Amino acid sequence: xxxxxxxxxxxxxxxxxxxxAYPDILQKFVIFGVFAIGYNILFGLTGYLSxxxxxxxxxxxxxxxxxxxxxxxxxxxxxxxSVIMSGIFAVAMGYVALRRSGIYxxxxxxxxxxxxxxxxxxxxxxxxxxxxxxxxxxxxxxILDRLFSEAGDGxxxxxxxxxxxxxxxxxxxxxxxxxxxxxxxxxxxxSSFGLxxxxxxxxxxxxxxxxxxxxxxxxxxxxxxxxxxxxxGGLLAATDPLAGAERMQWTASGEVILMTILGGVGTxxxxxxxxxxxxxxxxxxxxxxxxxxHSLYSMFPxxxxxxLVAISSLFVGEGWHLTLGLLFxxxxxxxxxxxxxxxxxxxxxxxxxxxxxxxxxxxxxEEDTGVNHxx
Amino acid sequence: MDAIxxxxxxxxxKGGAYxxxxxxxxxxxxxxxxxxxxxxxxxxxGAFCAVTFNKFLTLSKSVKDESITFFxxxxxxxxxxxxxxxxxxxxxxxxxxxxILFAIPVMLFIGWALERGLIQYFYKRSHASQILxxxxxxxxxxxIIRHIFGANPIPTPxxxxxxxxxxxxxxxxxGENIIYPWWRLIYFSFSIxxxxxxxxxxKFTTFGMVVRAGIQNxxxxxxxxxxxxxxxxxxFSLSAVVAGVAGVMYxxxxxxxxHLGMDFLVLTFVVVVxxxxxxxxxxVAAGFLLGILQSFAAMNEVKEILPGIDQIIIYLVxxxxxxxxxxxxxxxxxxxxx
Numbered sequence: 001x002x003x004x005x006x007x008x009x010x011x012x013x014x015x016x017x018x019x020x021a022y023p024d025i026l027q028k029f030v031i032f033g034v035f036a037i038g039y040n041i042l043f044g045l046t047g048y049l050s051x052x053x054x055x056x057x058x059x060x061x062x063x064x065x066x067x068x069x070x071x072x073x074x075x076x077x078x079x080x081x082s083v084i085m086s087g088i089f090a091v092a093m094g095y096v097a098l099r100r101s102g103i104y105x106x107x108x109x110x111x112x113x114x115x116x117x118x119x120x121x122x123x124x125x126x127x128x129x130x131x132x133x134x135x136x137x138x139x140x141x142x143i144l145d146r147l148f149s150e151a152g153d154g155x156x157x158x159x160x161x162x163x164x165x166x167x168x169x170x171x172x173x174x175x176x177x178x179x180x181x182x183x184x185x186x187x188x189x190x191s192s193f194g195l196x197x198x199x200x201x202x203x204x205x206x207x208x209x210x211x212x213x214x215x216x217x218x219x220x221x222x223x224x225x226x227x228x229x230x231x232x233g234g235l236l237a238a239t240d241p242l243a244g245a246e247r248m249q250w251t252a253s254g255e256v257i258l259m260t261i262l263g264g265v266g267t268x269x270x271x272x273x274x275x276x277x278x279x280x281x282x283x284x285x286x287x288x289x290x291x292x293x294h295s296l297y298s299m300f301p302x303x304x305x306x307x308l309v310a311i312s313s314l315f316v317g318e319g320w321h322l323t324l325g326l327l328f329x330x331x332x333x334x335x336x337x338x339x340x341x342x343x344x345x346x347x348x349x350x351x352x353x354x355x356x357x358x359x360x361x362x363x364x365x366e367e368d369t370g371v372n373h374x375x
Numbered sequence: 376m377d378a379i380x381x382x383x384x385x386x387x388x389k390g391g392a393y394x395x396x397x398x399x400x401x402x403x404x405x406x407x408x409x410x411x412x413x414x415x416x417x418x419x420x421g422a423f424c425a426v427t428f429n430k431f432l433t434l435s436k437s438v439k440d441e442s443i444t445f446f447x448x449x450x451x452x453x454x455x456x457x458x459x460x461x462x463x464x465x466x467x468x469x470x471x472x473x474x475i476l477f478a479i480p481v482m483l484f485i486g487w488a489l490e491r492g493l494i495q496y497f498y499k500r501s502h503a504s505q506i507l508x509x510x511x512x513x514x515x516x517x518x519i520i521r522h523i524f525g526a527n528p529i530p531t532p533x534x535x536x537x538x539x540x541x542x543x544x545x546x547x548x549x550g551e552n553i554i555y556p557w558w559r560l561i562y563f564s565f566s567i568x569x570x571x572x573x574x575x576x577x578k579f580t581t582f583g584m585v586v587r588a589g590i591q592n593x594x595x596x597x598x599x600x601x602x603x604x605x606x607x608x609x610x611f612s613l614s615a616v617v618a619g620v621a622g623v624m625y626x627x628x629x630x631x632x633x634h635l636g637m638d639f640l641v642l643t644f645v646v647v648v649x650x651x652x653x654x655x656x657x658x659v660a661a662g663f664l665l666g667i668l669q670s671f672a673a674m675n676e677v678k679e680i681l682p683g684i685d686q687i688i689i690y691l692v693x694x695x696x697x698x699x700x701x702x703x704x705x706x707x708x709x710x711x712x713x
């Protein structure tokens with residue numbers, strides 16, 4: 001745990017060689033890390049595939065921004081409120097959706113998320129500000145802030161008791177929160193509650209025959225993971241105070257599923273690994289343009305260069321989603337256990353290979369000595 | 376009264392589209408056991424077949440415009456018009472119906488290629504990984520289409536002769552206020568025809584009998600010595616074709632863009648679940664039912680009472696149906712129960 005915290009907190013240092021050591025992307029790493037850790041509690045432990053978690057992310061963001069608008073620019077109440085709000089949403093959604101399992105559950109959660117998304121775009125525009133997204137304005141009341149100080153000029157920025165929460169300080173605050181929630185998820189994984197969830201995944205009927213009512217456990221897991229998503233949404237708003245409905249679209253849910261699977265479902269570190277891989281490549285791929293490609297392939301002859309650029313421009317910039325889709329298919333098809341499992345497999349293969357080699361050598365040397373004896 | 380009838384009609388063509396897509400989905404579910412999230416993408420591909428065919432027909436050559444004498448003006452004249460004169464113009468006018476002929480082999484091929492190339496390796500995997508894989512596939516198809524055709528909707532006109540509206544009210548003697556676009560009526564009758572054809576195919580041919588038996592009990596059919604693999608491929612291609620032609624005919628109603636498929640997919644999944652998984656009549660009935668409900672919810676009178684109901688009515692119905700009748704309206708026992 002201590003090592004983990006150190007690794008996370010020193011991210012700005014060891015991410016430097018990768019060119020990802022600036023606050024914006026580091027914040028994304030840890031915030032989506034929270035999201036994926038939470039998703040893993042549901043999908044990894046119980047095997048229930050939810051397509052609706054983006055809704056909680058959106059709810060969390062909206063709540064946090066409203067708290068900035070109405071109460072105070074301090075992020076503490078905003079984050080607490082967004083966790084509570086998304087928890088309430090998760091109870092409502094989980095109560096209905098968990099009556100069914102398998103693909104019915106997936107589709108019910110999908111329906112809920114789409115419902116939230118559509119509502120956010122249409123009727124709820126007074127609350128969500130529709131397509132423009134919810135933003136801070138100068139005329140917002142901010143009741144608590146007004147108690148202590150006069151309204152300054154310009155838009156205030158989000159703070160954590162006076163520390164601004166954008167840039168590196170934002171990263172450190174989110175990182176500390178992520179470490180805390182990671183610790184909680186570690187405890188959940190090791191608790192008897194976590195064991196019960198795993199039992200539900202492997203055979204729900206057997207659980208029922210053993211006299212467990214599975215639904216409360218499932219609902220708890222669902223609500224916890226929904227609250228994690230809300231927390232991530234609140235953090236997103238805390239580092240950058242605006243919220244838009246596109247965060248609730250089901251492709252966003254798809255992305256978190258991909259992160260979890262890519263890293264390794266049901267493992268502790270897998271989701272975090274997946275988040276880093278996806279967000280890192282998203283950042284790189286979507287910023288590359290034609291000129292970069294030309295300079296990348298400049299050592300090849302012109303005709304080859306042009307065709308290479310034409311092919312790879314399919315996958316970068318706007319085409320990042322295509323890469324994402326292909327990656328998705330590839331991971332599901334060939335690496336259902338995720339990168340972590342892949343690493344373990346390769347490690348095992350290599351060690352088996354090495355030990356075989358050693359044995360062979362051993363045998364050979366034995367044979368050698370044997371031959372010698374024969375002489 | 377007129378308004379209600381009009382909304383009923385409005386619901387019918389949308390319901391037709393839902394029913395067609397849901398039919399293909401259910402076929403794939405029932406027989407192959409595949410949860411195909413890429414089915415919406417197939418619908419979109421169908422719509423883009425119409426776009427491609429339209430473009431192909433209107434391949435043009437710039438010709439000097441003789442009617443303008445002040446300066447050199449050029450206008451684009453399609454080759455077909457140059458070669459065949461008025462016949463060519465007529466062919467271009469009928470691009471959308473004609474592109475069905477183009478779309479059927481294309482969709483057959485796409486369905487075959489997808490099934491043989493990708494989907495067949497997922498029969499034995501869990502539903503979760505099927506969903507995720509086809510989800511990725513849908514993203515890929517969507518992005519490829521966006522790369523080729525751009526992100527903007529492409530208007531694809533219906534033939535001029537049916538681009539107007541029909542005065543149905545007068546026709547049936549119900550008053551003069553029920554005026555309805557011809558093309559939507561055509562879409563509705565077309566969807567009925569396709570649904571009828573699929574049902575007849577399943578009901579009256581030996582192949583259909585095997586497929587129906589497969590929906591009931593896949594293992595048994597395989598044990599009886601029927602090469603189920605090959606039939607699966609055909610069924611999947613068939614479902615792709617149904618989605619494809621539904622998309623072709625839908626192109627004049629909504630100009631297709633790259634996320635048309637995703638928009639429809641979520642709704643159709645809900646339709647399938649409401650109808651009952653694995654039940655073909657259920658899928659069709661639920662398709663029309665939800666289409667009609669949706670158009671009623673879009674009426675101004677209803678919206679005044681319950682704002683935003685038009686956006687969420689389908690999902691609300693789905694939730695209620697699943698809670699009251701967990702198997703859906705006409706769910707078959709033993710299909711997709713875990």
